Amino acid sequence: MxxxxxxxxxxxxxxxxxxxxxxxxxxxxxxxxxxxxxxxxxxxxxxxxxxxxxxxxxxxxxxxxxxxxxxxxxxxxxxxxxxxxxxxxxxxxxxxxxxxxxxxxxxxxIRQNGYLFLFDHHDAVDAAPGAAEHWERAQTLAAMQQRVGVPVELLAPDDVADRWPHLATERLIGATWCRSxxxxxxxxxxxxxxxxxxxxxxxxxxxxxxxxxxxxxxxxxxxxxxxxxxxxxxxxxxxxxxxxxxxxxxxxxxxxxAPVKRFLYHLDPSPGALAPEVFRSLPMTIYGMGRRLGAHTRPDGAHLNLAGTSQTPPEPEFSDEDQDRVPQQFDHRHGVDNFGFELLADMALYAPSLVESGGLAATTCGYYGMxxxxxxxxxxxxxxxxxxxxxxxxxxxxxxxxxxxxxxxxxxxxxxxxxxxxxxxxxxxxxxxxxxxxxxxxxxxxxxxxxxx
Ligand SMILES: Cc1cc2nc3c(=O)[nH]c(=O)nc-3n(C[C@H](O)[C@H](O)[C@H](O)COP(=O)(O)OP(=O)(O)OC[C@H]3O[C@@H](n4cnc5c(N)ncnc54)[C@H](O)[C@@H]3O)c2cc1C
Missing domain, CATH: 3.50.50.60 (FAD/NAD(P)-binding domain)
Incomplete structure (x- = not known):
């Protein structure tokens, strides 16, 4: 060699x-x-x-x-x-x-479908805690990111509605969007x-x-x-x-x-929910910055990957097999009283048609090194x-x-x-x-x- x-x-x-x-x-x-x-x-x-x-x-x-x-x-x-x-x-x-x-x-x-962070208006029903502060901070950060060279844009709710009509934009104050x-x-x-x-x-x-x-x-x-x-x-x-x-x-x-477990839910929207080319081009969408669950999705073939910030204790001695072990409270197959359905409920505030038309098809997981x-x-x-x-x-x-x-x-x-x-x-x-x-x-x-x- x-x-x-x-x-x-x-x-x-x-x-x-x-x-x-x-x-x-x-x-x-x-x-x-x-x-x-x-x-x-x-x-x-x-x-x-x-x-x-x-x-x-x-x-x-x-x-x-x-x-x-x-x-x-x-x-x-x-x-x-x-x-x-x-x-x-x-x-x-x-x-x-x-x-x-x-x-x-x-x-x-890489597939550059973009990242879209949605921000609640502070008067919206069930608005994210500290919604106004989150939006203010987003604008400051966008200015810093633009200065460094990131093509990030601030979008008004109407801009969001024009580009992604399936989103419920009446609850938004705005969004940050980066196409790269x-x-x-x-x-x-x-x-x-x-x-x-x-x-x-x-x-x-x-x-x-x-x-x-x-x-x-x-x-x-x-x-x-x-x-x-x-x-x-x-x-x-x-x-x-x-x-x-x-x-x-x-x-x-x-x-x-700290090794901390994180979960991925695989959501199966019905084929009619969005036109295939629209579905394929969906960005990573973060449903309401500042929300406790941090629900976000992105398309993966015919599925949507859905994830959020779950709370699980560190597992310093995890085994290789533990990587794929899904505890009941995170497994979509164990009733609706679990994390996957909590995420769906948050997502439904922003993308109701995607949630109503389909269900959770699988739960997978792995470790973050925090x-x-x-x-x-x-x-x-x-x-x-x-x-x-x-x-x-x-x-x-x-x-x-x-x-x-x-x-x-x-x-x-x-x-x-x-x-x-x-x-x-x-x-x-x-x-x-x-x-x-x-x-x-x-x-x-x-x-x-x-x-x-
Ligand atoms: C559900 C989930 C969602 C995620 N989402 C994102 C995301 O959207 N974007 C993103 O960028 N990242 C994301 N991550 C994080 C990302 O996957 C990890 O940070 C990344 O894969 C770490 O890669 P790595 O090569 O550093 O480590 P790993 O891929 O974990 O590789 C470490 C390797 O070390 C080997 N190893 C361990 N001990 C030894 C030893 N003693 N001798 C020899 N080999 C050893 C292991 O077998 C393993 O193969 C996500 C992670 C999870 C679990």
Whole structure:
């Protein structure tokens, strides 16, 4: 297998890493976890000339990446996240170019149907608590997002009614709409990321659990796996909801990542509810910002995926099988007194025709890796100088994966300046502050992401 004597990439990105730091091309990176984060980190690091080995305890896509609603949006509250998501959206638009996918293997990685956040008028029946404040804040955030370059628009209720006549707009004060947001195809992302990484010489080992590590001074020199030892120069922890368990096994820091279960309901509207082309082009729609349940939907084939912010306790010791275990109170098959039907009731205030015409067909689930401020941990371990954590993505890991991979590669290549990372063209006027993602940050003082979903 080739071992890192790479050609500069077809896309040219990161070639400067090889030229500026020629010695790096022989260093070994072990990535733990084969979801979207691990796959895009593997491709990026292999592209940058590192010898990559990816270790996955089960099969590719064993974690949340195959259980996701997979939305992507640049409408966030923290400016660094907005910039990061602009980059991610661009990366996914240019996905096959970035990963040099053969023409006959190119499947879409993104569908840009947009994100539509609906805001209640404070006088509306059963208005969201604090509706007026939510709308005011949305306008401030939209101004920030526009300044950064997001094509977000503020819509009046009449504009919403014109574009989406099935929505009950009489209860709205307005909406924010961004046409470049949308949904992703995670299996294409991790499948193609790993294909590209292997093409560049990376080794992908499934059924290889990382169970320990041996360190010399403050550096890991060897990982212990269920298939034997692996020598390495760098380690990247891409295990998301497992990351807080994996880090201490490696001798790393305690990570404040809580595995919390989240549910996806599959709603089956009757074929007559909307014309097929209208249904297919529906945006991710968030039904009333500030509502306790945060109900939101997006089309997925003939179904609508419906999700919300459920309250479940952290499950730090969850098993792989637990990922698909739906507790009764969240399972649509156990009477109407459960979370799925609560979500439907909220959705019915805004999209009655979609709710009345169909029913819940299935409930699925997976884990969010939640951090205290809902911003991921991407950065060096506090104690081990060659261990990078890239985990704790709450409901945002698929959309984050391109920017995650970029930051991880820059950290390992030492391409940071005063704690900042400059984005590549066409975003090179932007830098990202690594402090915002530092695993050791002060969570009381950090800027919490508000629109978590
Ligand atoms: C219901 C639901 C809806 C979501 N909606 C969205 C959304 O709309 N948009 C969005 O961007 N994100 C969403 N997410 C979140 C997103 O799916 C995750 O953040 C993302 O998939 C995390 O990817 P990852 O590669 O970091 O981790 P994962 O895909 O979880 O992969 C981690 C891997 O690590 C492996 N592993 C663990 N321990 C070890 C070990 N010791 N040795 C080797 N391997 C190990 C696991 O087997 C697993 O394959 C949603 C998640 C859920 C559950």
């Amino acid at each position: 080739p071992n890192g004597e790479t050609e500069p990439s077809a896309s040219g990105y990161d070639a400067h890493v090889i030229r500026a730091n020629g010695h790096l091309q022989h260093e070994r990176v072990a990535i733990i976890g084969a979801g979207v984060s691990g796959a895009l980190c593997a491709a990026r690091l292999a592209e940058a000339g590192f010898r990559v080995m990816l270790l996955e305890k089960a099969g590719v896509g064993n974690g949340s990446s195959s259980r996701s609603m997979a939305g992507i949006r640049a409408q966030f509250g923290v400016e660094d996240t907005v910039v990061g998501m602009l980059y991610s959206e661009w990366f996914y638009e240019h996905f096959h170019e970035m990963l040099a996918t053969p023409a006959d293997q190119q499947q879409p990685a 947001d949308g949904f992703l195809f995670p299996a294409v992302i991790y499948g193609e990321g790993l294909r590209r990484a292997e093409e560049l010489g990376a080794q992908i080992h499934q059924r290889s659990e990382v169970i320990g590590a041996r360190a010399e001074h403050d550096r890991i020199v060897e990982l212990q796996t269920s298939r034997g030892p692996v020598q390495t120069d760098w380690v990247v922890n891409c295990t998301n909801a497992w990351a807080a368990r994996v880090s201490p096994r490696l001798g790393g820091m305690q990570l404040p990542i 951090t205290p401020d809902a911003v991921p941990l991407i950065g060096f371990d506090a104690g081990l100088s060659n261990l990078v954590h890239a985990a704790g993505f709450s409901g945002h890991g698929v959309m984050h994966a391109p920017i995650t991979a970029l930051l991880v590669a820059k950290l390992i290549a030492g391409e940071t300046e005063n704690g900042q990372v400059r984005l590549p063209p066409p975003f090179d006027r932007h830098t990202l502050d690594l402090a915002a993602f530092d695993p050791s940050r002060d969570f009381l003082a950090s800027s919490a992401e508000s629109a978590v979903l």
